[in-house]
Amino acid sequence: DESYLEKGQSLPPLNLIRPSETPLVGVIMGSDSDLPVMSIGANILKKFGVPFELTIVSAHRTPQRMSQYANEAAKRGLKVIIAGAGGAAHLPGMVAAMTPLPVIGVPVKGSVLDGVDSLHSIVQMPRGIPVATVAINNSTNAALLAIRILGAYDSKWLQEMQQYMISMEAEVLGKAEVLED
Numbered sequence: 001d002e003s004y005l006e007k008g009q010s011l012p013p014l015n016l017i018r019p020s021e022t023p024l025v026g027v028i029m030g031s032d033s034d035l036p037v038m039s040i041g042a043n044i045l046k047k048f049g050v051p052f053e054l055t056i057v058s059a060h061r062t063p064q065r066m067s068q069y070a071n072e073a074a075k076r077g078l079k080v081i082i083a084g085a086g087g088a089a090h091l092p093g094m095v096a097a098m099t100p101l102p103v104i105g106v107p108v109k110g111s112v113l114d115g116v117d118s119l120h121s122i123v124q125m126p127r128g129i130p131v132a133t134v135a136i137n138n139s140t141n142a143a144l145l146a147i148r149i150l151g152a153y154d155s156k157w158l159q160e161m162q163q164y165m166i167s168m169e170a171e172v173l174g175k176a177e178v179l180e181d
């Protein structure tokens with residue numbers, strides 16, 4: 001069921017699109033225009049079987065919703081937050097400022113400046129409040145990093161990650177063999 005990935009849904013405050021009732025990872029983004037990028041990472045979480053939720057939280061358009069989300073995240077059982085944003089991408093940093101949970105920022109490429117604006121905005125967090133920043137549009141790595149962090153709570157996720165790495169290696173070695181033939 002991919003219905004939670006549909007674009008353009010209007011969300012009442014904190015009525016989350018929640019594939020899991022007990023999510024461990026919160027995937028949030030500033031706008032539904034970020035969905036094509038962020039849904040790639042969401043699908044990785046889905047593939048690994050990680051309970052997660054996905055919703056829109058805008059730092060500048062819905063600041064109260066952002067505060068509520070960040071303040072309640074740890075109490076609700078989330079372990080990691082993945083936050084995607086474009087432009088003056090303050091969402092990951094603001095969320096990190098209001099929760100002790102690890103926050104992974106995904107710089108989303110906008111229509112101008114090639115996403116370098118978002119990258120600089122997210123990666124240049126001043127000291128004290130860290131945001132783990134992945135490459136522009138790389139929600140895949142954000143999801144994989146979130147799973148590695150979950151491995152600190154439950155070694156099941158480390159085993160899943162190990163399997164993933166082994167199959168990735170086999171895939172690349174397979175391609176190398178084809179080239180050598």
Ligand code: RP5
Pocket residue numbers: 029030031032033034058084085086087108110
């Ligand atoms: C940010 O502004 C969003 O994260 C999005 O990447 C960017 C553009 O937003 P919209 O044009 O979709 O409103 O808040």
